[in-house]
Amino acid sequence: xxxxxxxxxxxxxxxxxxxxxxxxxxxxxxxxxxxxxxxxxxxxxxxxxxxxxxxxxxxxxxxxxxxxxxxxxxxxxxxxxxxxxxxxxxxxxxxxxxxxxxxxxxxxxxxxxxxxxxxxxxxxxxxxxxxxxxxxxxxxxxxxxxxxxxxxxxxxxxxxxxxxxxxxxxxxxxxxxxxxxxxxxxxxxxxxxxxxxxxxxxxxxxxxxxxxxxxxxxxxxxxxxxxxxxxxxxxxxxxxxxxxxxxxxxxxxxxxxxxxxxxxxxxxxxxxxxxxxxxxxxxxxxxxxxxxxxxxxxxxxxxxxxxxxxxxxxxxxxxxxxxxxxxxxxxxxxxxxxxxxxxxxxxxxxxxxxxxxxxxxxxxxxxxxxxxxxxxxxxxxxxxxxxxxxxxxxxxxxxxxxxxxxxxxxxxxxxxxxxxxxxxxxxxxxxxxxxxxxxxxxxxxxxxxxxxxxxxxxxxxxxxxxxxxxxxxxxxxxxxxxxxxxxxxxxxxxxxxxxxxxxxxxxxxxxxxxxxxxx
Amino acid sequence: xxxxxxxxxxxxxxxxxxxxxxxxxxxxxxxxxxxxxxxxxxxxxxxxxxxxxxxxxxxxxxxxxxxxxxxxxxxxxxxxxxxxxxxxxxxxxxxxxxxxxxxxxx
Numbered sequence: 001x002x003x004x005x006x007x008x009x010x011x012x013x014x015x016x017x018x019x020x021x022x023x024x025x026x027x028x029x030x031x032x033x034x035x036x037x038x039x040x041x042x043x044x045x046x047x048x049x050x051x052x053x054x055x056x057x058x059x060x061x062x063x064x065x066x067x068x069x070x071x072x073x074x075x076x077x078x079x080x081x082x083x084x085x086x087x088x089x090x091x092x093x094x095x096x097x098x099x100x101x102x103x104x105x106x107x108x109x110x111x112x113x114x115x116x117x118x119x120x121x122x123x124x125x126x127x128x129x130x131x132x133x134x135x136x137x138x139x140x141x142x143x144x145x146x147x148x149x150x151x152x153x154x155x156x157x158x159x160x161x162x163x164x165x166x167x168x169x170x171x172x173x174x175x176x177x178x179x180x181x182x183x184x185x186x187x188x189x190x191x192x193x194x195x196x197x198x199x200x201x202x203x204x205x206x207x208x209x210x211x212x213x214x215x216x217x218x219x220x221x222x223x224x225x226x227x228x229x230x231x232x233x234x235x236x237x238x239x240x241x242x243x244x245x246x247x248x249x250x251x252x253x254x255x256x257x258x259x260x261x262x263x264x265x266x267x268x269x270x271x272x273x274x275x276x277x278x279x280x281x282x283x284x285x286x287x288x289x290x291x292x293x294x295x296x297x298x299x300x301x302x303x304x305x306x307x308x309x310x311x312x313x314x315x316x317x318x319x320x321x322x323x324x325x326x327x328x329x330x331x332x333x334x335x336x337x338x339x340x341x342x343x344x345x346x347x348x349x350x351x352x353x354x355x356x357x358x359x360x361x362x363x364x365x366x367x368x369x370x371x372x373x374x375x376x377x378x379x380x381x382x383x384x385x386x387x388x389x390x391x392x393x394x395x396x397x398x399x400x401x402x403x404x405x406x407x408x409x410x411x412x413x414x415x416x417x418x419x420x421x422x423x424x425x426x427x428x429x430x431x432x433x434x435x436x437x438x439x440x441x442x443x444x445x446x447x448x449x450x451x452x453x454x455x456x457x458x459x460x461x462x463x464x465x466x467x468x469x470x471x472x473x474x475x476x477x478x479x480x481x482x483x484x485x486x487x488x489x490x491x492x493x494x495x496x497x498x499x500x501x502x503x504x505x506x507x508x509x510x511x512x513x514x515x516x517x518x519x
Numbered sequence: 520x521x522x523x524x525x526x527x528x529x530x531x532x533x534x535x536x537x538x539x540x541x542x543x544x545x546x547x548x549x550x551x552x553x554x555x556x557x558x559x560x561x562x563x564x565x566x567x568x569x570x571x572x573x574x575x576x577x578x579x580x581x582x583x584x585x586x587x588x589x590x591x592x593x594x595x596x597x598x599x600x601x602x603x604x605x606x607x608x609x610x611x612x613x614x615x616x617x618x619x620x621x622x623x624x625x
Contacts, residue, residue: 055560095586098564102593103625272623337548337556344560351558351565352625 007031010039011068011287011310017381017388020286021327024315033298041068041289042303043310047323047339049298050316053290053309054343060290060309061086062346067386068289071308079216080227083234083346090345092216096223097231097349100207105148106353112147113357116140117364125368128400129375132393136361137247141240144357149232150203151192189232193225205232239350245284245382245389246275246358251365252393253278253329255374260331265370268363274331275358279340281329286314286388288342313339314388369397377438377457402430402439423451423469423494427515431503440478442515451476474499521614525552525570528622539611543604543618544568554620561605563587566594567625568604570618579612596621 007030009016009023016023027034027045034043044050053060064071065084077084082093117136124130145151193205200206208231213223223231254261254274264270292307303309317338318326324333341348348354372395382391396402429440440457444467451467455478467476475491490513492501497517504510523546525533535550537543547555547568556567563586572580577600583591587606591597604618 094564099589099593102590103566103595104593107595335553336551337558341558343558345562345564347558347560347565349564351567355625 007034008036009034009043009312010036011386012039020314020388021318024312024318025327027312028315028319033301033303039068040072041308041310042292043287043312044298045312045315045319047316047319047321050311050313050339051343053311054288054339054346056296057086057345059292059294059296060311061293062090062290063293064291066288066290066346068287068308068310071289071291074291078226078230080223080230081234082231083238087345089216092214093227093231094345094349096211096213097235100204100211101148101235101349101353103352105204106350107356109144109147109353110356110360113140113144113360114364116143117361121364121368126398128398129394129396130369132248132251132365132395133244133390134392134394136365137244137390137393140247140357140361141243142236144243144353145236145239148203148353149192149205150196150201151205189229189236193228193232208232235350238348239353241384241387241389242284243354243357245387246278246354247361248390248393249278249282249284250275250358250362251372251395252374252379252390253282254362255372255395257329258371260329261366261371263331264362265366268366270331271359271362271366272355273335275355275362276335276338277329277331277333278358279355280317280323280333280338282389283313283317283338283340284387284389285340285342287312287386313342369395371401372397373401375439396439402428423474426518427499428518429455429457429490429513429515431505431513432511442476469494474501521609521611521616523547523609523613524615524617525555526617526619527552527554528620537609537613539609541609543570543607543609543616545605546609547604547618552620554624555604556624557605559605563590563603563606566590566603569594569596569621569624570602570604571598571600571621572602572607573617573619574600576613576616580607595623595625 007023007026009020009027024045027043032044032046032049034045036043044053062084063086064074065077079085079089080093082090117140120136120139124135196205197209200210208223208228210222212220214220260274264274288311290309290311292303292305292309294305296303317323317340320326323336341351341354375394375396378392378394379390380392382389423444424446425444427442427444429442431438431440438457440455442453442455442464444451444453451469453464453467453476454461455464460481462479462481464476464478468474472494473491474494475489478488478490480486480488486506486508488506489504490501492499492513492515497519499515501513502510503513520536521539523535523537523543525535525547527533533550533552535546535552537546542561544555544557544561548557555570558567559565569591580602583602584606587603590603591601594601
């Protein structure tokens with residue numbers, strides 16, 4: 001064995017969730033067919049194997065859905081829940097829906113989507129932070145599905161709440177299948193269907209209500225109300241959280257690749273290929289499950305009929321056998337199909353819409369905020385067994401950015417020398433910690449000839465002690481309580497409105513820091 | 520072995536060997552021809568293998584099925600000679616067929 005630790009992966013572990021890619025790589029190299037005893041499932045991780053799993057629909061059945069917990073519970077859904085069916089039932093409904101959700105219809109929403117982005121982002125211009133999820137990703141996809149279906153705006157927010165709660169899992173735990181089965185009926189859409197029945201328009205719902213449908217038995221008829229309900233609930237569930245996650249990953253990955261982000265600002269024509277690379281690099285749905293309908297062999301081992309198989313799309317998309325240097329993010333990568341939308345007969349029916357939403361969202365963000373940095377202290381990864389992404393992704397923009405602060409730390413020498421040296425005031429402190437920039441705010445004032453102040457960061461504020469300022473040198477001590485109790489000692493040189501120096505953080509070690517005075 | 524000439528929208532050409540019986544889409548994907556995606560694997564349900572078949576070849580192809588014309592109807596950049604290449608199986612008579620690719624599949 002080339003690795004000292006045992007190879008382990010499951011879709012629930014919060015630790016793995018943070019960064020599954022090292023585990024994926026080890027699976028691909030050392031356990032291309034992996035069996036997880038604890039949760040009793042198999043997994044394949046190489047591109048060719050995942051693609052095969054998605055293609056060979058008779059062996060890898062969708063009859064119990066694509067979510068591990070549902071497969072293990074052997075859930076049976078009604079015919080119209082066609083995502084969770086095999087041919088010929090799946091074929092009949094998919095063909096019907098395909099006629100209604102065409103790329104052209106999806107792309108026709110571009111102007112409406114752009115207007116929504118502008119409404120969401122314009123009020124944020126001029127502030128020093130915003131949240132990719134709270135301010136955009138959480139709301140936009142359901143609004144867009146609403147636009148597609150023709151749902152009035154005020155009903156769209158309630159829909160998002162309902163579908164997301166169903167698919168959410170508690171950290172580290174599998175999904176409660178009974179809860180999701182009970183909720184798959186999608187009561188939220190019922191009133192809308194009834195209203196649209198008597199108020200036809202040119203939207204998708206009207207088309208679902210009025211088009212001829214050749215059912216699995218070969219009869220030509222209209223879709224029943226319960227069928228439409230189950231179809232639109234599924235579409236909403238599939239397209240809502242995933243697209244929101246794509247928007248979150250856009251914020252996260254581009255923050256970490258500022259050079260490529262600058263290229264996109266300069267040349268927005270590169271944005272579609274950047275979205276494609278994001279879908280490869282951080283697919284919102286990193287694992288798709290299938291029910292193994294008959295014995296099947298992978299790498300010399302038999303997977304018995306009746307097993308649950310996880311197809312690790314997130315791993316396949318980084319397989320070096322398929323993508324040169326797969327673990328690196330590169331918007332100039334040679335375009336080559338990835339498995340971010342799945343593959344085969346169940347491939348995402350809304351991929352054109354997701355690509356459109358990703359592109360328009362990024363275009364509109366970059367127009368207003370060409371640079372940002374993630375506030376990891378307040379960012380939160382969401383946990384589900386099917387979708388991985390940010391529940392909250394606050395970012396610093398404009399003057400709020402640590403990098404903006406850091407750049408000011410090297411002002412022209414003349415300007416710095418000319419600036420008055422007064423340490424009183426509020427300072428934005430950036431500590432170049434082991435896991436990236438950490439931010440704090442330092443307030444300093446002279447009280448009866450003694451330097452006093454407070455420091456805020458990591459969600460807490462405490463008074464500083466032992467503060468001194470002599471001959472251009474400043475030092476102070478901050479006792480933090482979050483994320484742990486620690487004595488943190490700062491020593492630096494003040495030049496004009498900047499401080500640079502070293503911070504000693506207890507047992508954690510010493511790091512560089514800079515601070516810039518708020519003017 | 521019959522050959523297919525794919526011409527990307529930017530003019531780049533790819534001349535590839537094709538197995539008889541395999542679809543034009545699968546041949547492109549197997550040879551990593553950029554510009555053809557084939558997300559659905561040939562089920563005629565994603566319209567990401569869209570290509571333009573030159574007129575002199577068009578009448579040698581089997582006529583379009585209802586599914587194909589329905590998918591193309593909602594696709595982007597459609598022209599009168601548009602086809603979904605997953606619906607074209609290679610035959611010896613198609614040796615040399617020229618397939619131009621659209622500016623984008625989505």
